[in-house]
Amino acid sequence: MLCAMAQHKGSLHVRHRFYITTKLRNPHYLPEVSVKVNLLNFMITPAGLADQLLGVVVAAERPDLEEQKAALVVAGADNKRQLKEIEDKILEVLSNSTGNILEDESAISVITEAKRLGNEIAAKQEGEQTEAAIDAARVAYAPCGDYLSTLFFCISDLAAIDPMYQYSLPWFTKLVLNSLDKAEKSESVPERLEAIHSHFTASMYRNVCR
Numbered sequence: 001m002l003c004a005m006a007q008h009k010g011s012l013h014v015r016h017r018f019y020i021t022t023k024l025r026n027p028h029y030l031p032e033v034s035v036k037v038n039l040l041n042f043m044i045t046p047a048g049l050a051d052q053l054l055g056v057v058v059a060a061e062r063p064d065l066e067e068q069k070a071a072l073v074v075a076g077a078d079n080k081r082q083l084k085e086i087e088d089k090i091l092e093v094l095s096n097s098t099g100n101i102l103e104d105e106s107a108i109s110v111i112t113e114a115k116r117l118g119n120e121i122a123a124k125q126e127g128e129q130t131e132a133a134i135d136a137a138r139v140a141y142a143p144c145g146d147y148l149s150t151l152f153f154c155i156s157d158l159a160a161i162d163p164m165y166q167y168s169l170p171w172f173t174k175l176v177l178n179s180l181d182k183a184e185k186s187e188s189v190p191e192r193l194e195a196i197h198s199h200f201t202a203s204m205y206r207n208v209c210r
Contacts (some may be wrong), residue, residue, distance in 0.1 A: 054145030060180045086114045
């Protein structure tokens, strides 16, 4: 297999892969090029970033909620894995069993154990109600995630004006954490969010304009 680059031609291994990256937001290629390549867009979406930043805000404002949610997500994934293992074990027993399954002691033992584990997991699933309550509490901070996400995409577009205006998400998150620490405290969530928005907007303006 030959590959031509500029004035040079060279042979390529059949398993050779060529990767090209670009900082263009929405690159356009000719149709004959597009059909020969796979385009992967790693840019985060506004909704995805809003949820990510919401997690940052809640972790700082209500660490108890974020810790509980993280624990429930891990527990939920583990429960689903165990249920899948139980289902596979029961199917294996049924497929390998010959004759009357009620007379197969090993099959009865496996099914009885599976039922016990299933009941335990079903009891653990009550945590889903707790997770719903946690999500309801997090909703109060959702406007902050949306607001911060909008601002990040606003300053990201500044790179189209001049390449010097390029900002990373870690840098942005650091500014968010600073505002969460410095903004005026309040027991009222709406008032607290207003203070965070005001402090962060001013902080970001100073950092972008300097």
